Amino acid sequence: MLALDSTTAALAEVFFRDLNMCGIVGLFLKDKSLEPRLGEMLTSMLITMTDRGPDSAGIAIYSGETAGRTKLVVQSDTPDTAFHGLETKIGKVVGGTVSMKVSSTHAVLTLPAGTTAAARAALPEIDASLRVMSRGDSLEIYKEVGLPKDVAAQFGISAMSGSHGIGHTRMATESAVTTMGAHPFNTGDDQCLVHNGSLSNHNSLRRKLRRDGVHIETENDTEVGAAYLTWQMQKGATLGEALTSSLDDLDGFFTFVVGTKDGFGVVRDPIACKPAVMAETDQYVAFGSEYRALVDLPGIENARVWEPEPATVYFWSHDSAPTSSEKAA
């Protein structure tokens, strides 16, 4: 018995400890009167998670859509030159009116619906430093290297309104500390993903997905998770089905929070080392890596607070009733 004690300690330390790597927050509003405060509430939640992830931070915010228009958020490390006259250049490519709102290193381009692919294809020609953060009718992703409070201030997140959003504070383990390595990852139109954990089969899965023609930019494990979900959905799976199959095909530790145009979802791997707490009231559904992230939300004292079950996909949507489905073992 004594001889095995060191094994016990090693197992407890290595496998069953979430080593405080990365923080996730999410907020889905049911009460429309809170929408002007979404950015402010998410920023406070994000900053509380700084010690779980001080090296980079990001927020995906669903800020509403305009009929006939769609958004493309681009980033550049040299915004002065890269964003100069960018809306005119893109306007010529897509043959329509393009407006641009610059926010530090990011620019939100608003394009005629259906022209995103053409605009995106033209970006490398226009300026090699331009990189796509997100695309979608409602979604805007802002992410950079730096402390969460600095990143949030850089983009004025706390002044933003929206119906729901997710955020991430990163402590890098699987790839470099760069803007492109920061979360959230855009997985498809109006879809995004944040991740706490580490995937161990991301190299083989990346090769498989690339062979199938999926575009993967970085060596980051989460991007592979995001690309995997996109690939499943391109093959016809719903987001719920894609999340369910991720439990079979992704190896490693993960808590994923995903955002779509009308809702957000949560799934944890079957071992569920990575912490997760949820809270629900009549006004909102909130997610945090720790309860600390939720303590300043209105009415939290009387919220229903629980830990999401392992290997169970939860989903809340503005269009339909909430669901949770346990994956059969």
Place this chain on the structure above:
Amino acid sequence: MQTIDLSELGLREVNKMLHAQAADTNQTSWTIENAKGSHAIACGLDAPIEVTVKGSTGYYCGGMNQQATINIDGSAGPGTGENIMSGKIVIEGDASQYLGATGHGGLIVVKGNASSRCGISMKGVNIVVQGNIGHMSAFMGQSGNLVVCGDAGEALGDSCYEARFFVRGSVKSLGADCEKKEMRPEHIEILQGLLDEAGFDADPSEFTRYGSARTLYNFDVDNAGAY
């Protein structure tokens, strides 16, 4: 009674005040306000005092506790009561993962549910849960008792040694080398004592006992080639 505000004093100051209490202190009753999910509240106490924490706690509340009684007036985060040596921790709400991990003694009472890995590598602590417990609970449990008035998740007692598990409801699955055991009078007596101490009204005869089949941790010469 001493009332201290965690958000005003900060964690180190609060824990320092609690650590300063000697065995014969007159300040035996403490209330900590504004816990707000903070980590490591009332860790490493070693005096017969009673501490009530208002609100939910984060990681490791009451870790390494000796002698003290800690009441958590909310839910408790991961690793609560880790390596508890003696004393008592009472959680009004739910407990997160690896509750009482490696605990050597004392009692932990949960009035809600406990999450995964409850009592992992327990070494003498007693844990009594009114609700359910999650998967991989009491993994490598060596000594002590885990009492569950509700249901247990997958792989209960995997690779356990001599810890005892009493479950009233269902067990989703048993871990390697864990098996159902006969409930003898001495077990009824132990269980009744723990339920009484926890203040739970449950009939010990409704529980099933589980424990080690003792095939994993005893050396078997037929397995010599595997080493």
